[in-house]
Amino acid sequence: xxxxxxxxxxxxxxxxxxxxxxxxxxxxxxxxxxxxxxxxxxxxxxxxxxxxxxxxxxxxxxxxxxxxxxxxxxxxxxxxxxxxxxxxxxxxxxxxxxxxxxxxxxxxxxxxxxxxxxxxxxxxxxxxxxxxxxxxxxxxxxxxxxxxxxxxxxxxxxxxxxxxxxxxxxx
Numbered sequence: 001x002x003x004x005x006x007x008x009x010x011x012x013x014x015x016x017x018x019x020x021x022x023x024x025x026x027x028x029x030x031x032x033x034x035x036x037x038x039x040x041x042x043x044x045x046x047x048x049x050x051x052x053x054x055x056x057x058x059x060x061x062x063x064x065x066x067x068x069x070x071x072x073x074x075x076x077x078x079x080x081x082x083x084x085x086x087x088x089x090x091x092x093x094x095x096x097x098x099x100x101x102x103x104x105x106x107x108x109x110x111x112x113x114x115x116x117x118x119x120x121x122x123x124x125x126x127x128x129x130x131x132x133x134x135x136x137x138x139x140x141x142x143x144x145x146x147x148x149x150x151x152x153x154x155x156x157x158x159x160x161x162x163x164x165x166x167x168x169x170x171x
Contacts, residue, residue: 054128054160062138068093070131072124086147089127093135099145100127106153118157129156 055072071092078084078101086101107118118126130148133156134140148156 054125054132057128057132059132059135061135061140068135070098070128070135072128073097075120075124087123088145089124091128091131093131093140096142097144098131098140100130101145101147102127102153103148103150106148106150106157109150110154110157113154122157122160125160126153126156129160 057070059068059070060066061068069092072089073092074090076088076090078086078088081088084101085104087104089100089102091098091100102123110116110118130146130152131140134146140146
């Protein structure tokens with residue numbers, strides 16, 4: 001198990017936090033707020049430092065060979081916009097919007113399996129990982145919305161964690 005380490009503002013790091021109760025203190029703004037379902041410690045956490053980032057990346061389209069610039073743009077809880085039990089993550093693929101819908105039950109299942117929660121930055125990385133895979137494997141067909149299953153979401157998350165551990169050993 002990886003040892004807890006400080007989260008720095010300069011480093012792009014994503015944490016999986018244990019569920020619990022308590023307050024959240026933001027040491028950068030000095031504010032404290034209370035959260036009833038989980039404790040997010042901004043000082044120490046189990047940290048996944050992703051060396052390969054999936055919020056702004058290039059992917060080569062399998063069918064055209066054209067490099068596509070993919071950039072994360074927004075994360076929206078879909079209950080508020082389309083009454084779906086999902087989190088919608090928007091990427092701009094060149095100038096075209098592409099939405100990746102991750103089902104809320106994936107958060108519950110990941111928490112059940114590991115005792116940790118998926119953070120918003122981790123969700124962006126999962127969606128970006130899926131988008132890159134879809135483009136490079138030929139699965140991306142020009143649609144505006146792609147909905148993942150719980151298992152697909154967890155598979156892409158596990159691949160991200162494996163990539164992190166592999167790059168940490170290699171780096």
